[in-house]
Amino acid sequence: MKQIAAIGLAFGFAVSLSGCSRSASPAADNSTSPSSSWSTLGTRAEPAAAATSITSNADAKWVDYNPPATYPNMNTTLSTITMADGTQLSAAVTLPADASGKSVTQALPTIVTLTGYNKNSPGNDAINSYAITHGYAQVVVDVRGTGGSQGQWEAFGATEQGDDRPILDWVVAQPFCNGRIGLYGGSLLAINAALAAAKNHPAVKAAFLIVPMADGYRDIVFTGGQTNLGFIPLWLGLVTADSVLNPEVLQNPASGIPLELTQLLSALTNFQVPLLLKAIVGDSDTVYDGAFWQIRSPIEQANNIHVPTFIVGGLQDIFQRGEPLLYETIKRNAPAKLLIGPWTHIATGNGLPVDGVPVLDHITLQWFDKYLRGQDSGAEQLPNVTQYVYGLGHYVSTTDWPNPQASVQRLYMRGDKSLRAEQPAQGEASNVTLQVPLNGVCSASAAQWTAGALGAVPLPCITDDGLAEALDVHYETAPLTNDLYLNGPIAVDLWVSTTGSDGGVAVRVDDVSGNTVSPLTNGLQTLSMSAVDTTRSRTLDEQIIQPWHTFTQAAQLTVTPGAPMKISVEVFPTSALIKTGHKLRISVGPSDFPHGLPPLPSLVGGVIGALTIYSDAQHVSSVLLPVVPTSTLP
Structure with a gap:
């Protein structure tokens, strides 16, 4: 199970922190027209409304953006970020290094990843080495109650989300960060990235979300009002196992062992196991939609995302429902792109490159080079929406989702x-x-x-x-x-x-x-x-x-x-x-x-x-x- 999770559930995710001064939010760079055929889908906070469809960029083509690496090596060091309540979060800072192994000293655009899968866990691929060797710093943070971080994990709860801005503030204050941050990651990491992007930190300039959730209740946990017993026990167990099997304990057993025991006790008595049992027996605060699920659903905050955002989804993904919904909401306020392949969750990106669509690392670098570095990478000219079509066996690009011609x-x-x-x-x-x-x-x-x-x-x-x-x-x-x-x-x-x-x-x-x-x-x-x-x-x-x-x-x-x-x-x-x-x-x-x-x-x-x-x-x-x-x- 751990190996499977490392392939897909713990995609490298980076929440990039940037600049100290707020710049004007970029407007979506696509022209739209009223659509008489579609309405939007409402949320808990907003009713449905008449939709607008993007009609420009119809002739866009994919290009493979793969410049040579600028650094051959990279180095990782551990740091501690202290929250206002005294909780200490564990962070890994990875910097590019030259041929002699010396880390760069100049400030760089920084990718930030907020993970619940333990940044030091064997097989964890949260670090995006491709981006780092192309001149990015990356900070991977264990959210509270997971990995090497103190506190209690509550799966995207209000306290965990409250840590987003202090984490970003800390990154911006570090000498390796040039004040421009990109949020990045997959699955749980992408959900954290979306929630962090909605906090409108002035340093965040872009986001790259791989298989993110939109609505915790409807997308995955209680689809149709039924408890998902395929994924949820696996996921809750994965987070717990990743925290308990922590290599950092070997480095400092005196502090590591008590931390592990605290996290295990919390899982058994406070959150993971009690939540699952409540779902099965029909606890009213859990099995019905309400405040618990609203705070944990990025779609309820997606209107606050004003930075260019790229979303990757899958036709067989566990978040199949929500990925296009996030794109549809974010496109109103910022440039957005959507790529959907024929993937299950752990197979996201498999088969690329094909039909001109590059591998995900190349697309990520193209996105961040444009919106973090200001380079003419062509990211804004990529197709707005690209989907694999079953039966046709190929990827097809369109100007928008939902399809304006439906x-x-x-x-x-x-x-x-x-x-x-x-x-x-x-x-x-x-x-x-x-x-x-x-x-x-x-x-x-x-x-x-x-x-x-x-x-x-x-x-x-x-x-x-x-x-x-x-x-x-x-x-x-x-x-x-x-x-x-x-x-x-x-x-x-x-x-x-x-x-x-x-x-x-x-x-x-x-x-x-x-x-x-x-x-x-x-x-x-x-x-x-x-x-x-x-x-x-x-x-x-x-x-x-x-x-x-x-x-x-x-x-x-x-x-x-x-x-x-x-x-x-x-x-x-x-x-x-x-x-x-x-x-x-x-x-x-x-x-x-x-x-x-x-x-x-x-x-x-x-x-x-x-x-x-x-x-x-x-x-x-x-x-x-x-x-x-x-x-x-x-």
């Missing part, structure tokens, strides 16, 4: 299990599936929601969803007579009933060719947690294509056994070309384990029974698709 298409789930443009008639049959809570153990989503770890096992069920959907109800189009290009979020509106007092619905979207069921994306929803706030939901052509569920205790619905109820399932965004002769499948089932398991109260109410999906004129079930003209593809 329009909505609604297909209806019919009683004969077909998927058609015509609405159902009176008396069409319903379809039934058993409420099995552990369906999907071997599936593409199981690989995705274990951060790609399960996908490392070469099992056919990881790339073909036929087995995972064996108990599901499948709604399929006829073989397509024309290619179908989908790009964006998907909504599945269902009329269902259950024989229990609650239940879950899992939706999978597939490209079917012959006997091969190729997974594209998925969604999850608990029946009692299906209340939708229409004022915060995203629309396309005035139809809700990305529902915003409230997930509050006050909005929880009563599920009456046997009574039909309408629910809307948010299916996470995808980018896919379904070719002529293939079929589009919408698979509806009762569960998607370990992606989600309802908290015990809901689980007990729906663990045994049957789920009915209706398809008649009074109970119309359908899917809303974001369709883009295939003429936009190369």
Whole structure:
């Protein structure tokens, strides 16, 4: 597990601290036009609004920016940063060095990384050696309660975020920093970078975020109101293990051993283990959305990010939902770019360079050379949005996300299990599936929601969803007579009933060719947690294509056994070309384990029974698709 985490969960992240005086925030360097087709997706603080689409930079091309290294070596030293409450944070400062091993003495632009995975842990790749050998300093800081730092870890909590500005102040005051900082990192480190960027420290001039989260509740921990048992226990255990297995203890056992014991006791009694147990048993402060999740969700602060920001995401990433949302928000106030590959979390960047898209280190250097050094690196001329397209097998660039040329298409789930443009008639049959809570153990989503770890096992069920959907109800189009290009979020509106007092619905979207069921994306929803706030939901052509569920205790619905109820399932965004002769499948089932398991109260109410999906004129079930003209593809 540690090796897997080192590959992807602990991407090198640097929060670059810069200048002592505030400069004017750069305006986004893309022209926009009103979009009558899309709205934005709201947040806890803001309702949805009419969207604007970037229309410039349509002919942009990727270039490989790979200048020769200016330094052959680098040196790392440990430092301590003391917070106002006396808590001491451990920091590693890495500087470029000449051929003789002597560190540079001039002040440099500085990359800052805020990690929870222990900067000194074996295999931790938080240090970006490529950037350092090209003339950058880097500071990697263990956030409080992790690694070599004192205090209690609370996963992006208010106290931890309160350390951001003092850390940046400390970096700016060091002789190695020239006052210009870039925030950088992946996964947890990218989340910390986004939260730090929102603090508007005058020294921060740019950010490079690799697979960041946007909404802690909706993206990952309680998708659809269900506890994510694929990733969250793995992640909480990883942070704890990285802190306990601390090489610094060998250097100073007298202080290191007590620190380790304190962190382990905190994990067992104060945060990690109690949080997981609360999620499983249904603690109201944890399983419902509220202040705990709001403070930990970067999307709630993204409007405050005014520095050029590059975001990297993945179509199979655990933060698949949130990465384009962060781009969409930040682009309003600063230059922003978005790159989405066909990656799981731990495989981010694999396969590059391809289709002209360079490796991530080269893009990072190009971004920082432009916005930290002011060099003519061409970063501002890169494509605004580049996404891998399933079915096409290539990366495609566009001017914006969501795609400005998308329009909505609604297909209806019919009683004969077909998927058609015509609405159902009176008396069409319903379809039934058993409420099995552990369906999907071997599936593409199981690989995705274990951060790609399960996908490392070469099992056919990881790339073909036929087995995972064996108990599901499948709604399929006829073989397509024309290619179908989908790009964006998907909504599945269902009329269902259950024989229990609650239940879950899992939706999978597939490209079917012959006997091969190729997974594209998925969604999850608990029946009692299906209340939708229409004022915060995203629309396309005035139809809700990305529902915003409230997930509050006050909005929880009563599920009456046997009574039909309408629910809307948010299916996470995808980018896919379904070719002529293939079929589009919408698979509806009762569960998607370990992606989600309802908290015990809901689980007990729906663990045994049957789920009915209706398809008649009074109970119309359908899917809303974001369709883009295939003429936009190369």
